[in-house]
Amino acid sequence: MLNLHYYIHSALLQKLQKFVVFRSVSEEFKVPDGMVGFIIGRGGEQISRLQQESGCKIQIAPDSGGMPDRSVTLTGLPESIQTAKRLLTEIVEKGRPAPAFNPNDGPGMTVQEIMIPASKAGLVIGKGGETIKSLQERAGVKMVMIQDGPQNTGADKPLRISGEPFKVQ
Secondary structure (H helix, E strand, O other): OHHHHHHHHHHHHHHHHOOOOOOOEEEEEEEEHHHHHHHHOHHHHHHHHHHHHHOOEEEEOOOOOOOOEEEEEEEEOHHHHHHHHHHHHHHHHHHOOOOOOOHHHOOOOEEEEEEEOHHHHHHHHOHHHHHHHHHHHHHOOEEEEOOOOOOOOOOOEEEEEEEOHHHHO
8 A cells, every 4th residue: 555655655756856946947049040940830739749758848939030950948857858858859850851952862763843833742652651651652763842931832742752863754
């Protein structure tokens, strides 16, 4: 019985520590201004998930003041802030455009870009990237949807296709 009481007390204490104000700290973190829409996500889903997963409050400055990076204020326990930083960094790295084609990637390789209407970009990518992965496997090429800037701009998105010339055509 004592072990059960101790277990319940420990579990409650861990939950409450996330809300204890005196241990909370704030830290500023910078993210590329063009990635803010990607970090927030459609309807704020992505940033809500980040806050829930990290246990950290994440506030993004309303504008960058013309600078390339935007300030993000992270508030929470130090370990929560570290988790939030890691998650934000992962999102930024995944959302960056692929590096430009390097002719040294292989002999006879070619790159072609086609424009995809913004309203259809999600269909090309598919849930969890499954559609674009399937297309890559079937065609034997690499495909990258370039996601610069906010997600809902309405502008066409370039789809970069690279591989052997006869497969890219």
